[in-house]
Amino acid sequence: MKIITDNLTHIEPLTLRFFFDKSTSSKVRQGFATFAIDWFTSQEQVDPEKWRLCEYRYQLESADEPEVVTVYCELMPEGEVEQLAKAVRLQFPQIKELRLGEPFIKNKSLDIEWIELPAREVVINKQRYLVSEFSISFSAITLGQFQKFMNNTEHQPRPDSFTRTGYTVETQLERYGDNPQVPLFGLTYDDAIAYCKWSGYRLPTDPELRSFFDHTAELSELHHEWSGINWTSTPAGTEQFVGRDGPYSPLPIDAEDSCTKPLHKDQYELMDAPVFRVIRH
Missing domain, CATH: 3.90.1580.10 (paralog of FGE (formylglycine-generating enzyme))
Known part of the structure; x- marks a missing residue:
């Protein structure tokens, strides 16, 4: 799974957009969303001081990106994105890409705006x-x-x-x-x-x-x-x-x-x- 940096990664909460490699059912996406939230919860239980200010939630789909599960984490500790990605690779190999932040402008033309x-x-x-x-x-x-x-x-x-x-x-x-x-x-x-x-x-x-x-x-x-x-x-x-x-x-x-x-x-x-x-x- 590739980690890509998009726009506004310095803005809270951090947006993490997980892309599947092919069309998936809502049941699979829901299963992944539950897995992601459970991962955050387990990390917080292991080190509550490190995670005490964090808040996290998910969004299953959007009109623009129907095959994407979006996870939001407020004040995610440094280095934990990579740890989450490692866990996802093991459990959900069909996820091809993790994009951090918001999408850039969706203008498909190469003309200058x-x-x-x-x-x-x-x-x-x-x-x-x-x-x-x-x-x-x-x-x-x-x-x-x-x-x-x-x-x-x-x-x-x-x-x-x-x-x-x-x-x-x-x-x-x-x-x-x-x-x-x-x-x-x-x-x-x-x-x-x-x-x-x-x-x-x-x-x-x-x-x-x-x-x-x-x-x-x-x-x-x-x-x-x-x-x-x-x-x-x-x-x-x-x-x-x-x-x-x-x-x-x-x-x-x-x-x-x-x-x-x-x-x-x-x-x-x-x-x-x-x-x-x-x-x-």
């Missing part, structure tokens, strides 16, 4: 910037969108030359699955620029990206997609550029901006596996 932003002033560490109106991709560039670029240009991502051929996409598939709508993590600044040159778009400046994240934080009806740290075109030193983390909750106007850090243009791995959004001219 644009959001129009009005002109506004942003304040970054007490420095004021007047940002003109612009259009930005709502999601970071996805696996499918970047693969389309690679197929049309034979571009090889920079990490592939550092590690091994095919490293970038293989790592994405291993960690997040083959959903073409998932943002592609682990691209260098040069990869982002190469995509922009091919597509005719450009990277946002840091004030523009701050404006976008502030705007989305203010609109509760928008489905926020965490995407990690994003490349910007704003220099931050020799061969370095500002990376901005987001989306995030609204920041007070005079608050210290702790969502940025300088990234070397060849950064691609570890905790700062960058993504990028683009702006339409």
Whole structure:
């Protein structure tokens, strides 16, 4: 059984979506749901202090994913996802995949979804910037969108030359699955620029990206997609550029901006596996 990380895994309760490898009866799904809850209960009995704040429940099916059993766990202790997965593998080998978090946007098209932003002033560490109106991709560039670029240009991502051929996409598939709508993590600044040159778009400046994240934080009806740290075109030193983390909750106007850090243009791995959004001219 493969463990895949989807969206919003940092939000409580943690969502665990178990996928069967073929159509199953409601009786089988109910049996698995009961097994999962019994597993949580037994863990709590063994170590009540570790599990004392946890709450858990299940949902047998949804209109979007009828062959999925969803389990929710509030404040799940670290490392226990893997232990649950191990127990599931033994008792329910027909479960092929465990996806953590909520699904990403279900837009089946590889077309970029644009959001129009009005002109506004942003304040970054007490420095004021007047940002003109612009259009930005709502999601970071996805696996499918970047693969389309690679197929049309034979571009090889920079990490592939550092590690091994095919490293970038293989790592994405291993960690997040083959959903073409998932943002592609682990691209260098040069990869982002190469995509922009091919597509005719450009990277946002840091004030523009701050404006976008502030705007989305203010609109509760928008489905926020965490995407990690994003490349910007704003220099931050020799061969370095500002990376901005987001989306995030609204920041007070005079608050210290702790969502940025300088990234070397060849950064691609570890905790700062960058993504990028683009702006339409």
